[in-house]
Amino acid sequence: MSASTLTRIVRGEGPGLLLAHGAGGGALPNYGTVLDGLARHHRVVAPDYPGSGSTPRATAPLSLDALADELVATAVEEGLERFAMAGYSLGVPTAIRAAVRHPDRVTALVLTAGFARLNPRMLLALRVWRDLLGDPDRLAAFMALIAVGAPTLDAMGQDELDRALAESAAGVPPGTADHIDLAEGIDVRADLTRIEVPTLVVSTVYDVLATPAHHREVAAGIPGARLAELPTGHLPFAEAPAEWLALMRDFLAAL
Template sequence: MSELACIVRGSGPGLLLAHGGGGGIQANYGPILDGLAERYQVIGPDYPGTGGTPRATEPLTLDGLADALVEAAGEEGVETFAIAGYSLGGPVAIRAAVRHPDRVTALVLTASFAHPSARMRLATRTWRKLLDEGDPPRLAAFLALIGAGASFLDRLSAEELEAMLAGAAATVPPGTPDHVDLVEAVDVRADLTRLDIPTLVISTTEDQLATPYHHRQLADGIPGAKFAEIATGHLPFAERPQEWLGLIRAFLDEVHR
């Protein structure tokens, strides 16, 4: 796997970010990066095919991606760290914690999953088909419907919705097909009971992609996991960024107290 481009900010306890499929550090964490960097040394690697990282020449694997993120933190001189994993970043974070238990101190898993349900696979296969068809406006419309919460979309004006769709259609990372393929392959259910670190599962209650069914499966499977809810769809960084930031900081502050 090619070396991952990183955003590095702040000082304090280490915090490694794992972003979602078809996203990126700026796309998924941009609205809360400054707030996180006020308290932690944040390391945000972009997966292959996003940000400044070239697209992979071979299929992505969960082990390979988890190891690459941990290596990226080490290259920045951060030896121990919590991991905040969003969407696909959740199973990446879980696998990193299982493979590198001496490095990972805590987990925050938002809008995430241990294994895609049949419904989620239907959504990701439709996503993948739209990527192959090369129709960005149609893809953007589909992702808005399954990504954003209904209450968020309902509040948008027609002009705001069109601007949102145009932005989404113009910013599809080239590595997105590889990320979506990896989502299909994810299965960390056997890893959950092996976790022995503080963990917070944040459920996005209006999520139509990784639904609350998946969030509860994570929380029920991880020993001692804490559970919190936020009234958004799959895009907390767009819908309620300050509330999301507050949940992450409150949990990590308690871990480091």
Template sequence: MTKHFAHVVRGSGPGLLLAHGAGGTVAGNFGPILDDLARTHTVVGPDYPGSGDTPRSATPLELDAVADELVAVATDAGLDRFAILGYSLGTAVAVRAATRHPGRVTALILTAGFAHPDNRMRLALDVWRELLDGDRRLLAKFLTLAATGERHLASLSAEAREKAVDELAAFIPAGSPEHVDLVSSVDTRAELAGIAVPTLVVATALDGLVSPALSRELAAGIPGAELAEVAAGHDIGGEAPADWLAVVRRFLGRS
């Protein structure tokens, strides 16, 4: 696996490590809230292999290795201890980082996450993976259908809907096949009871890709975890950035 993930370092203050989602990037998943987070925190955002400027991996990705490399990027950037804000696949990366590096991780914020894919999510992953070998615009249509909240999708004009599909088709990172395969392999259920840091789970209540029930399962499995719900589909950063930022800031202010 490629080491030394490309990354951004922004702001100053307590450490905050970002873990993005499959088929995403730090800019793509956290862009709408990144500047605000950097006003009060030193934010370190690595891109996984095949995303952003990080070269694609020649071998399958493993959760341990991805988690270890994110922690290494944070420590190399000067953060001794830090909270982790994980999104989608990044929630599993964050949980694994906390269990493998308990002396480094001070808090977890797990957004649109899961401890393991349920059957609905596995079917979506199968379609996603197969479409990566074909028509990228068809894949973008599928992901838009699955990941966009019903309310947000209904608000789009035909022109805006087609523009969103085109932009997503152009955005799909080269490393997406490895990312999707990694999602399929995730199972952190046995680790949840051992999480001993303050944890906020943010469920995306209108999510058709990663069910909010999976976020509730995460929260139920982690001792003392808080659960917040935001009325958004999987793309919470695009649909409800202010609401997402508000719950994250409230939690960071207490932890």
């Protein structure tokens, strides 16, 4: 197995847990609110994809196989021989591919707000996302409408919304376009029936980016997968971190 070039966060002790983040995200942006909670019971390895965190942007198009392999290599470098994987958004097909390619290492899956492939509506959303990368303010507005659950967004005051938009506009990783390009070509439906480990699929029920139809497709395709619902949009780490943490921690503790 080749050495990993991914920067990573490593915390905690106990059974191994490898985290796979979403497109245009990162280890801290996507898991920061639950990282300490997970690390109380696990040795957590959270890599940043190329172009996220401190990992340099890729010089060639990203490959799902190569990304899955490098995530696994990162965990092995940090002393994890066997480990569960938690995938969020783009991290869901990445974790699925890792489990299929490395069945001797991946022991369980927690898959949140993910997809096995893009339907035309989600593909349209990603293309608009990519087209807006050169205009951070308009991108932040678009992502608020499509990524934040309507109940959360409706409850925000104007000052809170303005602060959230400013933070979003300032926090776009340089590799976001590469992540979107990778997502556009993903189809792991054939991988689903090959998953042989305990799996929890977390459906973010107010999600209009990766809608519950995508989550149900993943859960239906994996033998024995459990489906749990979380009343958030596409950002459980921002909208309901305690509830998201509890779902993941309880599932992993019961294995």
